[in-house]
Amino acid sequence: MELARKGPGEGSLPPRARLNSSAPRQSLNGTWEFRLDEGEWTTIPVPSHWVLEGHGKPAYTNVRYPFAIDPPHPPDENPIGDYRLTFDAAEDFRDGAVLRFDGIESAAEIRFNGQLLGTTRGSRLTHEFAVEPRATGNVLEVRVAQFSDASYLEDQDMWWLPGIFRDVDLVATPAGGLRDVFAVADFDPGSGTGTLTVRTSAQARLRIPELAVDQTVHDSVVAVGTVQPWSPETPRLYAATVSTDAEEISLRLGFRRIEVCGAVLEFNGNPIQFRGVNRHEHHPERGRVVSPEDTRAELELMKRHNVNAVRTSHYPPAPGFLDLTDELGFYVVLECDLETHGFVEVGWRDNPSDDPEWESAYLDRMRRTVHRDKNHASVVVWSLGNEAGTGTNLEAMAAWTRAFDPSRLIHYEHDWASTYVDLYSRMYASHDEVERIGEEVLSPAPFGATPAELHRRELPFIQCEYAHAMGNGPGGLEEYQDLFDRYPRLAGGFIWEWVEHALAVTGSDGKRRMYYGGDFGEDIHDGNFVTDGLVSADREVRPGLTALAHWFSPVRIEVTASTVRIRNRYDHVDLGHLTFRWRTGDAGGVLSVPRATPGRTVEVPLPPEASGPWVTVEAVADAEHVIGSGQFTRFAPTGRPAPTTLPTREAFDPVSMRLRTLGGLTLDGPLVSLWRAPTDNDRYPGWDEPGLPPYAERWTEAGIDRLRTRLVSAGEVDGALRTVHRSTPPGRDFGVDSEFRWHQVSPDALLLDVVVTPRGVWPVEWARLGLDLVLPGAPAGLDWLGLGPGPAYPDLAAGVRYGTFHAEADELYTPYVRPQESGARRGVRTATVATSAGELRVTVLGDDEIAVTVSPWSRALIASTLHHHDLVADGRTYVSLDLAQSGVGTAACGPGVLPRYRLPARPARISLLLEANPA
Numbered sequence: 001m002e003l004a005r006k007g008p009g010e011g012s013l014p015p016r017a018r019l020n021s022s023a024p025r026q027s028l029n030g031t032w033e034f035r036l037d038e039g040e041w042t043t044i045p046v047p048s049h050w051v052l053e054g055h056g057k058p059a060y061t062n063v064r065y066p067f068a069i070d071p072p073h074p075p076d077e078n079p080i081g082d083y084r085l086t087f088d089a090a091e092d093f094r095d096g097a098v099l100r101f102d103g104i105e106s107a108a109e110i111r112f113n114g115q116l117l118g119t120t121r122g123s124r125l126t127h128e129f130a131v132e133p134r135a136t137g138n139v140l141e142v143r144v145a146q147f148s149d150a151s152y153l154e155d156q157d158m159w160w161l162p163g164i165f166r167d168v169d170l171v172a173t174p175a176g177g178l179r180d181v182f183a184v185a186d187f188d189p190g191s192g193t194g195t196l197t198v199r200t201s202a203q204a205r206l207r208i209p210e211l212a213v214d215q216t217v218h219d220s221v222v223a224v225g226t227v228q229p230w231s232p233e234t235p236r237l238y239a240a241t242v243s244t245d246a247e248e249i250s251l252r253l254g255f256r257r258i259e260v261c262g263a264v265l266e267f268n269g270n271p272i273q274f275r276g277v278n279r280h281e282h283h284p285e286r287g288r289v290v291s292p293e294d295t296r297a298e299l300e301l302m303k304r305h306n307v308n309a310v311r312t313s314h315y316p317p318a319p320g321f322l323d324l325t326d327e328l329g330f331y332v333v334l335e336c337d338l339e340t341h342g343f344v345e346v347g348w349r350d351n352p353s354d355d356p357e358w359e360s361a362y363l364d365r366m367r368r369t370v371h372r373d374k375n376h377a378s379v380v381v382w383s384l385g386n387e388a389g390t391g392t393n394l395e396a397m398a399a400w401t402r403a404f405d406p407s408r409l410i411h412y413e414h415d416w417a418s419t420y421v422d423l424y425s426r427m428y429a430s431h432d433e434v435e436r437i438g439e440e441v442l443s444p445a446p447f448g449a450t451p452a453e454l455h456r457r458e459l460p461f462i463q464c465e466y467a468h469a470m471g472n473g474p475g476g477l478e479e480y481q482d483l484f485d486r487y488p489r490l491a492g493g494f495i496w497e498w499v500e501h502a503l504a505v506t507g508s509d510g511k512r513r514m515y516y517g518g519d520f521g522e523d524i525h526d527g528n529f530v531t532d533g534l535v536s537a538d539r540e541v542r543p544g545l546t547a548l549a550h551w552f553s554p555v556r557i558e559v560t561a562s563t564v565r566i567r568n569r570y571d572h573v574d575l576g577h578l579t580f581r582w583r584t585g586d587a588g589g590v591l592s593v594p595r596a597t598p599g600r601t602v603e604v605p606l607p608p609e610a611s612g613p614w615v616t617v618e619a620v621a622d623a624e625h626v627i628g629s630g631q632f633t634r635f636a637p638t639g640r641p642a643p644t645t646l647p648t649r650e651a652f653d654p655v656s657m658r659l660r661t662l663g664g665l666t667l668d669g670p671l672v673s674l675w676r677a678p679t680d681n682d683r684y685p686g687w688d689e690p691g692l693p694p695y696a697e698r699w700t701e702a703g704i705d706r707l708r709t710r711l712v713s714a715g716e717v718d719g720a721l722r723t724v725h726r727s728t729p730p731g732r733d734f735g736v737d738s739e740f741r742w743h744q745v746s747p748d749a750l751l752l753d754v755v756v757t758p759r760g761v762w763p764v765e766w767a768r769l770g771l772d773l774v775l776p777g778a779p780a781g782l783d784w785l786g787l788g789p790g791p792a793y794p795d796l797a798a799g800v801r802y803g804t805f806h807a808e809a810d811e812l813y814t815p816y817v818r819p820q821e822s823g824a825r826r827g828v829r830t831a832t833v834a835t836s837a838g839e840l841r842v843t844v845l846g847d848d849e850i851a852v853t854v855s856p857w858s859r860a861l862i863a864s865t866l867h868h869h870d871l872v873a874d875g876r877t878y879v880s881l882d883l884a885q886s887g888v889g890t891a892a893c894g895p896g897v898l899p900r901y902r903l904p905a906r907p908a909r910i911s912l913l914l915e916a917n918p919a
């Protein structure tokens with residue numbers, strides 16, 4: 001098998017559109033014969049990846065190639081899988097047929113009835129081969145190499161997963177039928193009319209019943225009159241057919257227009273924002289084998305979180321995806337299967353993107369990408385690929401695409417000069433830089449600007465990747481969204497990324513464990529960088545998605561004591577389809593809100609009954625989907641209980657003077673604590689602080705993970721027991737002093753006044769400023785009045801609202817694949833922590849609020865455990881009452897915690913009422 005060629009595959013038919021045809025199709029999915037490296041024949045399901053079917057192991061690398069950079073040669077250690085299927089074919093297929101492969105990773109050689117049909121390159125690209133099947137006993141043989149020359153072009157940040165992993169079909173191509181159809185449905189926003197440009201491989205009859213179109217077409221332009229445009233907010237599709245006597249093709253036409261107008265991105269004449277996510281295809285058990293049902297559920301989940309755009313990072317998705325995005329309504333940036341990122345490790349030397357010998361491979365990939373999906377309304381931008389450096393082959397792809405399909409825009413990120421693209425695109429640019437890019441075009445071009453600079457100034461800006469959603473995060477969403485809303489040039493962007501790619505492995509003990517890079521014994525890997533999604537591999541919503549849904553919401557709702565201001569942030573529709581509900585305590589009702597058009601703000605009065613401590617207003621679509629909300633609060637300060645007495649000393653440890661019992665409940669604390677179990681973001685150096693180590697390292701260097709606390713004094717002051725404690729990192733002389741004044745309120749209740757004062761010169765910001773307590777018994781749940789229902793951190797605090805909430809024990813933490821700080825409930829005014837041994841109720845006095853974290857694991861254990869499934873609870877409950885916290889940022893890939901969310905050493909005070917209720 002020739003695997004070092006620099007060219008495309010050979011012998012397949014020219015690429016064409018995926019057509020929904022009346023011609024017969026026979027799925028060849030199912031059980032095939034299989035052998036690895038010429039071993040014993042066995043069987044395997046198709047589609048699948050052989051490494052997930054017991055033959056070899058998956059491997060994860062991000063940027064680095066797991067083999068030598070010696071293009072176009074694959075390594076000698078190159079698993080080869082042989083597939084064989086024997087099948088019968090009905091009469092229908094004997095009048096012309098093709099074998100269609102939608103995805104084979106990474107290179108295949110295809111034989112049919114003993115004859116070599118050809119080869120494939122482009123793992124996520126469709127290849128078709130003409131065949132003449134017999135009635136019975138057809139033998140299809142596919143030899144697949146895991147690595148090939150193509151692997152140099154497929155260095156996406158994901159698992160290496162070889163095999164026939166997408167559908168295989170036998171498709172009839174009847175004589176006199178249609179080989180290809182290319183239909184561009186344009187909408188003219190000025191006149192409200194549509195024009196269909198349709199090119200067919202043979203003369204055919206076009207019918208669009210709803211538009212009374214019935215005519216002959218070949219290479220035709222058909223004016224269809226007034227139409228309702230397609231957009232993600234109004235995914236209006238018109239059923240059409242293109243037919244000959246032998247074959248009928250069904251199309252679903254969406255009339256729309258995407259344009260760049262003076263550095264503003266417009267769709268159907270309206271300025272738009274991509275509120276997008278990057279989507280890889282991933283299933284925890286099946287890898288990149290994804291079902292239409294799962295894909296639909298996934299897109300519906302995106303819709304429910306106000307996502308309106310998807311970048312198909314970094315390859316064309318399974319073809320059915322586009323039917324769903326047409327139907328449900330998403331802007332799609334459809335990306336070619338191309339990435340040569342590993343060449344960055346050698347200064348881009350010999351990068352295929354700039355080597356003319358690879359040009360035909362590049363062009364073949366782009367042609368296959370564009371042809372397959374060219375009839376989809378949702379595809380609005382073609383992307384040449386990801387992280388492939390710069391070079392003439394990319395320019396050639398752009399030139400071909402522009403000539404073939406001028407109706408869509410062209411995207412490629414890495415060429416920062418942006419000479420051959422229609423969008424200026426960057427990834428992980430800081431807020432400051434995004435602001436400069438937005439501002440840049442508001443003043444005239446500088447004298448002497450080059451033609452390339454002038455061209456770029458005409459382009460709208462997108463962040464094709466931003467807000468890296470790895471672990472606890474991403475912070476900084478609000479500030480990005482503010483910029484996108486402020487500058488017309490900024491057309492939004494795509495969060496990195498939608499789904500975590502953890503692979504689930506069920507052990508012989510029946511336990512299902514989530515694996516990341518290195519867990520399959522890879523010698524070269526990038527650890528848990530593969531789990532960086534807004535949803536887990538099982539599609540559980542991570543807190544980042546809840547916050548994102550707020551910033552992506554097409555309505556902004558601001559509630560005051562007497563009014564509600566509502567801003568329409570849709571691009572195309574008014575507010576008429578939404579119901580606005582207000583609620584306070586048990587009272588509630590519906591507001592009458594004018595149908596404000598996009599960009600407009602309306603103000604309506606709040607009924608006088610809406611007078612509780614918190615009033616919530618929600619915008620609801622389709623009866624149950626809350627697409628946005630706002631709140632007004634007017635909490636009265638919580639008063640101090642009186643009278644009080646001096647607590648008994650027996651309740652305290654005689655040496656440390658830490659509280660040991662309250663009303664029969666044993667406990668230990670409070671202890672001042674400044675550290676958190678590092679998040680993924682804490683473990684990487686932020687791009688905004690070049691040269692500085694990650695916060696996790698700065699914290700251990702300063703020693704805040706191991707504070708030592710000494711009792712300074714204990715005595716009676718003003719009717720209270722006053723204890724002073726000094727907490728200092730080992731080997732350091734800076735620290736914090738804490739003064740606790742204890743008053744007994746009742747046998748079960750203590751009042752605690754806390755004053756915390758930093759000492760000395762602090763070399764690093766804190767992770768948090770908390771009072772930690774350990775309670776006996778495993779956590780049994782938390783009830784609180786504060787923000788909820790989910791967790792929140794200072795820069796990830798959207799999508800939560802004031803209310804009274806309950807969380808079960810397993811809702812108190814987020815099961816990030818790699819354990820880290822999680823689960824803090826913010827804005828807490830009262831909380832009851834339940835354990836199997838009893839309850840502790842905490843009331844914050846005055847106007848203050850705290851963050852409460854309740855965990856079955858100590859922070860030291862969380863920080864030293866590499867997988868969630870390895871966390872072993874010790875039967876106690878770890879409670880943190882935080883007076884302040886640091887934000888989380890996105891330092892794993894991008895800027896760290898913004899300065900306003902950091903927590904420099906600072907004094908603090910708080911008063912708490914602690915009440916115990918033993919079980």
Ligand code: IPT
Nearest residue numbers: 062157386387427428496532893
């Ligand atoms: C960027 C990649 O485009 C994306 O595929 C993913 O690897 C992401 O990083 C990190 O998760 S490239 C990087 C150099 C910013």
